[in-house]
Amino acid sequence: xxxxxxxxxxxxxxxxxxxxxxxxxxxxxxxxxxxxxxxxxxxxxxxxxxxxxxxxxxxxxxxxxxxxxxxxxxxxxxxxxxxxxxxxxxxxxxxxxxxxxxxxxxxxxxxxxxxxxxxxxxxxxxxxxxxxxxxxxxxxxxxxxxxxxxxxxxxxxxxxxxxxxxxxxxxxxxxxxxxxxxxxxxx
Numbered sequence: 001x002x003x004x005x006x007x008x009x010x011x012x013x014x015x016x017x018x019x020x021x022x023x024x025x026x027x028x029x030x031x032x033x034x035x036x037x038x039x040x041x042x043x044x045x046x047x048x049x050x051x052x053x054x055x056x057x058x059x060x061x062x063x064x065x066x067x068x069x070x071x072x073x074x075x076x077x078x079x080x081x082x083x084x085x086x087x088x089x090x091x092x093x094x095x096x097x098x099x100x101x102x103x104x105x106x107x108x109x110x111x112x113x114x115x116x117x118x119x120x121x122x123x124x125x126x127x128x129x130x131x132x133x134x135x136x137x138x139x140x141x142x143x144x145x146x147x148x149x150x151x152x153x154x155x156x157x158x159x160x161x162x163x164x165x166x167x168x169x170x171x172x173x174x175x176x177x178x179x180x181x182x183x184x185x186x187x
Contacts, residue, residue: 010114
């Protein structure tokens with residue numbers, strides 16, 4: 001048994017004798033009352049999603065998983081294929097299992113795949129990844145303002161992200177893969 005405060009994205013919880021993958025979570029500590037964790041979980045077998053709230057005083061059970069570091073190879077009609085660089089074993093995850101994380105995948109990227117009874121259950125990306133800005137409006141001299149002013153940009157993987165005004169086309173930016181938000185300019 002574990003505390004709900006240990007929940008993180010990609011964790012697998014056993015609830016009603018079924019495996020549920022945490023796809024999103026938020027720790028909430030209100031001014032009054034007990035802290036709790038608001039989660040969005042997906043059934044590993046059926047794909048059904050639920051929004052569930054756990055009080056931090058409750059206890060939950062995490063599934064016993066094996067974690068494998070694998071490299072992303074390719075996407076085809078069967079899904080996303082990954083390979084273990086030590087054993088050369090390949091596993092394929094469906095489009096539904098990978099979900100929104102697909103936009104971050106690029107050939108050769110090392111990810112962690114959680115397996116339960118030798119079946120791939122969940123995918124964990126690196127927390128931060130670097131991408132090149134391929135399209136954005138150019139910065140204009142004097143175009144500054146106090147506060148957090150951003151503009152939209154397209155990255156080399158094809159997804160859109162909000163970036164500060166001083167970032168230009170061709171610059172590399174670090175993106176948080178949990179939130180999809182800009183972190184910093186790559187060094």
